[in-house]
Amino acid sequence: MRSLTFIFLCFVFAGFGQDKIFLKEGLIKEGVILSMGSDFIFYKATDTSSITFKIPRSTILMIEKYNGKVFIYASATMKKDSQIVVAQKRNSLGMQPLNVLTGRLTLCFERMNKLGTIGFCPVMSLSFNPYSSLFRALDTINNNFRVNNNGVNFIGGIDVNFYIGKREKAKFFIGPRLRYGIDKLLDNIEAYSVQTQFGWRFGRPQGRISQHLSFGLGFVRILSSPAGNRINPKQAYGWGSINYRIGVNW
Structure with missing residues (x-):
């Protein structure tokens, strides 16, 4: 019993008597230091080990001896190549002022993902006919009948x-553009359109103001047309768009 107790105490004190070597890369080596040279530190895992290890002194941050004595070889602050990340604004509320000419008051809200590479942008437009007074005057002169397209929809x-590329001030983007509704300017046509949109966002992602200029190409599918024979319902046509948006970011 006394022999077992003696062996146990030897293991305990052997564990407490180990030196610690702290490396710059964050690892900690424990063992018994044999010598501390100008270029290398030599140590063994235990007193009874027959294998000797060596560590370049340039890789060592600090050594703590078993008796509490500390040797510091380098500063804990290491210079590393790093990239400064500026918090970008992920929300943008904008409008498309040029759409007023085509009878639409449009609001857009864009939400970016954390990486700033994908934006989801719901769009809502109030559709109206900005030229209804002019059309009524022309119809009166020509004695023509036109579908009543006053009001809004x-x-x-x-x-x-x-968003693609590394240029932040003029970021290229591409993606799908989907619309559905009733267009008052086009005689109350009900339709949906599918386009591929591409363009550029002007302004830094951490800035307060951003602008988008884009072009869309695709098709429009007519669902219903009160205009009669002038526009055939249940037909698909080639479609395109030019869009300009200015927004406030936060």
Whole structure:
């Protein structure tokens, strides 16, 4: 019994008597230091080990001896190549002022993902006919009948923008553009359109103001047309768009 107790105490004190070597890369080596040279530190895992290890002194941050004595070889602050990351604004509320010419008051809200590479942008437009007074005057002169397209209606949709490239001031993006609604300017046509949209976002992602200029190409599918024979319902046509958006970011 006394022999077992003696062996146990030897193991305990052997564990407490080990030196610690702290490396710059964050690792900690424990063992018994044999010598501390100008270029290398030599140590063994235990007193009874027959294998000797050596560590370049340039890789060592600090050594703590078993008796509490500390040797510091380098500063804990290491210079590393790092990239400064500036918090970008992930929300943008904008409008498309040029759409007023085509009878739409449009609001857009874009939410970016954490990496700033994908933007989800729901869009809502108030559709109206900005030239209704002019059309009524022309119809009166020519004695023509035109479908009543006074009042307002709605067109909604979503854009998904994939931002590509490293240029932050003029970021290229591409993605699908979907719309559905009733267009008052085009004689109350009900339709949906699918386009591929590409363009550029101007302004840094951490800035307060951003602008988007984009072009879309695709098709429009007519669902219903009160205009009669002038526009055939249940037909698909080639479609395109030019879009300009200015927004406030936060």
